[in-house]
Amino acid sequence: MADSTLADPLPLAQALMRRPSITPAEAGALDVAQAALDALGFKTQRLKFGAVDNLYARLGAARPNFCFAGHVDVVPPGSGWTSDPFAAEVRNGFLYGRGAADMKTAIAAMIVATESFLAAKGPPDGSISFLLTCDEEGPAVDGTKAALAALKAKGETLDHCLVGEPTSEDRVGDTIKNGRRGSLNVVITMEGKQGHVAYPQRANNPVTAMVELATALKARKLDDGAPGFDPSNLEITTIDVANPAHNVIPQRATAKLNVRFNTAHSGESLIAWIEETAQRIAKARGAKAELQIASQSVPFYTEPGPFTDLVSQAVRESFGITPMLATTGGTSDARYIKDYCPVVELGLRNETAHMVDEHCAVDDVRTLARCYEAVLRKYFAG
Known part of the structure; x- marks a missing residue:
């Protein structure tokens, strides 16, 4: 069930999924995310390289700077869906559509978690930032990789990063990726x-x-x-x-x-x-x-330590399970982020990612938002 103190991430997830942002087209998905972050007081900027648009948003100017990262682009839907792949339809407690698992729902959960954190705690003793791209499912050259280089040239520093890729296997929260081959x-x-x-x-x-x-x-x-x-x-x-x-x-x-x-x-x-x-x-x-x-x-690996422990504690608090650290699966944009700061990945189940009738449980999205809020709370508690 959704936490009464936490806004429901479902409407934002649906708004993102209803934008047909097939790589590298932004198709209005970044506009939706930017509007939501603007409303929370973030300073937002678009970083475009070639045909790829990216969004960087930051609240605060001090360090540490905790970054949520992810992508709004999706793979082509293919044929054979039981509903419009960009309708974001809810049936029997499940949300169907491109981006349901990979990974527009995670972005919605991140934004709603930030909203809840700010409502309860106020501005952090440091900064919260978002780095969103439209190039992760494509060549991945003009997206996160190019944006990070441009941000570094502007003096931006990331201290830790959480990527919302669908990492979970049997249950949401059972796997944190602290590396990829x-x-x-x-x-x-x-x-x-x-x-x-x-x-x-x-x-x-x-x-x-x-x-x-x-x-x-x-x-x-x-x-x-x-x-x-x-x-x-x-x-x-x-x-x-x-x-x-x-x-x-x-x-x-x-x-x-x-x-x-x-x-x-x-x-x-x-x-x-x-x-x-x-x-x-x-x-x-x-x-x-x-x-x-x-x-x-390239591979990336974040050594187990205080940061992975913190995210694991947030999972235990929110999902009631102890996650395992893993380095399995394909590649992700974390391979670029690792050159700038420690990074881990945590998101929904990956079972239907890239498949026809991609879907996720609505309650899992809500619990993921609570988990992300717990990460922020623990991180800024020192």
């Missing part, structure tokens, strides 16, 4: 020489070199894990030749791979290893290898 996507092209299969001496089959390369890459054990992390893993996701003929040795073979890696590695060290291995095998086979880095994101 890095991700590296690589496209490898192996160039040989086309020819007739009956005369292999006149050709050079790139598939042979590619299979050997894939075997060599998979054979290496990357690590045994790192503090807070499971072992890194490399997966070959496709090998493509596009050869319709049975009697032709192809000229080219292409492979794609992904590495999910912990803090034992950097993207650069992994790229150097893959490059060296590819070139060595290509040379031995008389082929030519070329690598293209399709995308790269």
